[in-house]
Amino acid sequence: MDTSRDHFAAITTPAGSVVVVPFLTEQQAADVAAQYGPPTEPLPPRVEAAEGQKDCVPCEGKGHWYEKVETTTPSGATVVTQKRVNCRPCRGTGKLPA
Ligand SMILES: [Zn+2]
Structure with missing residues (x-):
């Protein structure tokens, strides 16, 4: 059994998405981590x-x-x-017009 590819990458994007990439070598996992982290995109204003x-x-x-x-x-x-997914009825505000 090849145990060198037992690493995986779990990537969390700035928007909160989680990406998991299995069956990587340690170096590949590190490369993915370097590519995706740390998050740099600002969160949308509330x-x-x-x-x-x-x-x-x-x-x-x-x-x-x-x-x-x-x-x-x-x-x-x-x-x-x-x-x-941004909500369309309230346009992302979470509130509906009275
Ligand atoms: Zn809404």
């Missing part, structure tokens, strides 16, 4: 809602939610990411 507005229903007042996205790379690895 929009303050005006008084009298109600919590948005689809996003439960958060302004966004996450959808699971699974893709397979040419080398056969499966990459599962959590894609951040």
